[in-house]
Amino acid sequence: MTRVAMAGKGGVGKTTLAALIIEYISVSDPPVLAIDADANANLGEKLGVEPRSYMSVALDDIKDAPPSVAKHDFLKSRVYRALTEGKGFDLLVMGRPPGKGCYCFAHSVMKDTIGTLAKGYPHMIVDNEAGMEHLSRGTIEGIDVLIVVSDPTVPGLKAATRIRELSEELEISARRTVLMVNSCLEGEEEKIRTMVEERGFRDYVLLPYDETIKRLNAEGLPLQGLEGSKILNVVGRMCERLIL
Numbered sequence: 001m002t003r004v005a006m007a008g009k010g011g012v013g014k015t016t017l018a019a020l021i022i023e024y025i026s027v028s029d030p031p032v033l034a035i036d037a038d039a040n041a042n043l044g045e046k047l048g049v050e051p052r053s054y055m056s057v058a059l060d061d062i063k064d065a066p067p068s069v070a071k072h073d074f075l076k077s078r079v080y081r082a083l084t085e086g087k088g089f090d091l092l093v094m095g096r097p098p099g100k101g102c103y104c105f106a107h108s109v110m111k112d113t114i115g116t117l118a119k120g121y122p123h124m125i126v127d128n129e130a131g132m133e134h135l136s137r138g139t140i141e142g143i144d145v146l147i148v149v150s151d152p153t154v155p156g157l158k159a160a161t162r163i164r165e166l167s168e169e170l171e172i173s174a175r176r177t178v179l180m181v182n183s184c185l186e187g188e189e190e191k192i193r194t195m196v197e198e199r200g201f202r203d204y205v206l207l208p209y210d211e212t213i214k215r216l217n218a219e220g221l222p223l224q225g226l227e228g229s230k231i232l233n234v235v236g237r238m239c240e241r242l243i244l
Ligand SMILES: Nc1ncnc2c1ncn2[C@@H]1O[C@H](COP(=O)(O)OP(=O)(O)O)[C@@H](O)[C@H]1O
Pocket: 008, 009, 010, 011, 012, 013, 014, 015, 016, 017, 182, 183, 184, 207, 208, 209, 210, 211, 213, 214, 217, 218, 231
């Protein structure tokens, strides 16, 4: 079982690349457990599925559930109910973070439940929001591959470097960390490689800017029609090397 987590600042392409990875693996080695851990959830949109429910609904409802032991089972059953089935993958959407009150119990149960759930899948991909919230809170544990996404800019790569350092401090101890530099323009590759290597990234891939992706996003459509594209090619090769 390979657990993969996406990290990176906002708007760099984490969700887009997570969706492309999920789609690749859902064909090569299904089923994939896809987790949308962004409060502003949009992974389902990119994958072309409408989420049935959210983890946050279950966390809210737990207040009304009977005492401790039963609460555990209650939340477990709710997690399974919140799964949305796609072609070769199941999607679990976390939803907005809980409001006031102590959710330590709920979080620990959620962590256990996701851990148990994940055992039924050869691969799990977690799309995160900007920042390291879920990783640092330990909601998602035992990451094998940490994918840091950046745009090909100095501020972007600085943020990526901070995330890499934080992940080392937090002892997330991913087996591998790979940097995906997204939306690279043709002819700028050499310059970008130099910038990346100067910051100490050893394992990285460059992904091209893609007009189709931009257009699909503008129209609110799922990722489709990218067969044979350069970006899918790079994503596929990365999956074969690090995940499959
Ligand atoms: N390689 C790419 N080429 C063109 N547009 C892209 C590419 N990757 C992402 N985008 C666009 O960039 C925006 C942000 O992408 P998104 O995946 O939502 O980022 P994040 O999840 O990191 O916030 C979206 O409009 C998306 O369509």
